[in-house]
Amino acid sequence: MMGCKDFFEANEGNLQKCKNLQDLDEATLARWEAESASDLSPGVVNDEEVLFQQIVDPTHLDPQRIALKPTAFQDSANKGLSTHRVAFTNWDDLVAVGQRRAEQYNVANPDRPPRSLWGFASFRTKDVRRITTPQDGRRAYFVYDTGNENDRSHADVCQGVAGDKHTERSIRASLYDLAKGSLLPVLAENGDP
Amino acid sequence: MDPVTLLVFTSLTASAAVTARSPWSAPRIEEKTPGLVIFQSIPAPTNLLVAPAVVAAPLVTLKDRLLTEIQQFSLGAADPVVSTHEDIATAEAILKALPAGLPLPVLMRNDNGQIGMYWDSEGAYADINIEPGHIFSFFSRSRVSGQERFIDALQVTAFTSAWAFDNLSVLVDGQLAAA
Numbered sequence: 001m002m003g004c005k006d007f008f009e010a011n012e013g014n015l016q017k018c019k020n021l022q023d024l025d026e027a028t029l030a031r032w033e034a035e036s037a038s039d040l041s042p043g044v045v046n047d048e049e050v051l052f053q054q055i056v057d058p059t060h061l062d063p064q065r066i067a068l069k070p071t072a073f074q075d076s077a078n079k080g081l082s083t084h085r086v087a088f089t090n091w092d093d094l095v096a097v098g099q100r101r102a103e104q105y106n107v108a109n110p111d112r113p114p115r116s117l118w119g120f121a122s123f124r125t126k127d128v129r130r131i132t133t134p135q136d137g138r139r140a141y142f143v144y145d146t147g148n149e150n151d152r153s154h155a156d157v158c159q160g161v162a163g164d165k166h167t168e169r170s171i172r173a174s175l176y177d178l179a180k181g182s183l184l185p186v187l188a189e190n191g192d193p
Numbered sequence: 194m195d196p197v198t199l200l201v202f203t204s205l206t207a208s209a210a211v212t213a214r215s216p217w218s219a220p221r222i223e224e225k226t227p228g229l230v231i232f233q234s235i236p237a238p239t240n241l242l243v244a245p246a247v248v249a250a251p252l253v254t255l256k257d258r259l260l261t262e263i264q265q266f267s268l269g270a271a272d273p274v275v276s277t278h279e280d281i282a283t284a285e286a287i288l289k290a291l292p293a294g295l296p297l298p299v300l301m302r303n304d305n306g307q308i309g310m311y312w313d314s315e316g317a318y319a320d321i322n323i324e325p326g327h328i329f330s331f332f333s334r335s336r337v338s339g340q341e342r343f344i345d346a347l348q349v350t351a352f353t354s355a356w357a358f359d360n361l362s363v364l365v366d367g368q369l370a371a372a
Binding site for chain 1: 274299301302303304309311313318320322330332334341343345
């Protein structure tokens with residue numbers, strides 16, 4: 001029987017890996033959260049951990065800069081929403097990883113508006129795991145320790161429930177609410193770090 | 194000080210104060226050549242007066258800015274991810290039909306070019322996704338009761354003032370109107 005590590009190794013680089021998770025039942029996805037997804041991670045993500053989501057796409061920021069637009073969470077439904085486990089990194093490394101990610105994007109997408117690291121949104125893992133579907137209370141999101149050689153702190157937030165449109169919008173709104181008010185800019189308003 | 198002197202003094206200081214406070218200084222007139230009156234430059238209007246050019250220019254409303262933002266979604270030059278003209282037209286129609294008295298949304302667009310818009314208030318969260326065929330779907334959640342409403346596959350023509358008030362008033366009072 002496939003385990004968590006087998007799944008993530010088999011789906012490395014798969015931009016639809018969360019869609020594949022949605023073929024599995026909730027009990028399996030929850031059990032896998034207690035199994036490590038990567039030999040390069042410091043261990044499974046526990047409920048009390050804080051996760052940081054990089055903000056590199058300027059179109060994801062709301063005009064007041066206090067929330068992420070709902071589209072910022074799109075990756076959770078397909079490739080996995082990349083986050084970082086704050087307990088296993090530090091601010092300088094977070095900034096360096098974020099800036100590198102933005103630079104890689106710009107090289108790969110020269111025709112698109114350039115990205116840069118604006119800052120981070122933060123979540124508590126247990127709050128993400130508590131989000132449920134509106135009709136039947138199934139768990140919506142699962143958090144896995146997908147640390148890699150460049151970033152041991154990496155974790156993926158994956159939508160594990162294959163929902164109808166109402167479900168999709170409801171759980172997305174819940175992530176939106178979690179992120180609101182949590183934004184941490186890399187630079188202050190006056191440009192100071 | 195005798196009353197007459199006081200009165201004169203007071204009127205002088207009052208007029209001086211008025212002069213000092215006056216936003217306008219009368220233009221100085223110099224007569225260099227008999228019959229030729231040269232005006233020194235007239236002071237520019239102060240912020241107490243609005244220049245005619247500003248008054249004549251139409252105000253750009255927040256809704257206008259949103260409509261401009263939607264139009265940007267079709268510009269492939271700035272970003273190869275473009276939204277279809279059909280979807281842009283649907284989003285524009287919704288925005289134009291949004292009645293005064295309801296808040297304006299924030300626009301959003303995903304990596305596939307799908308246009309959406311959302312509202313966030315103390316009373317509720319609501320969003321709209323634009324879909325092909327001049328269709329949209331609507332979601333709202335009251336922050337007061339937790340109740341949700343989802344309506345799928347609406348024709349853009351359904352977005353009337355009445356519909357908007359029925360479904361977006363939750364943003365104001367947190368109460369979902371009867372379906």
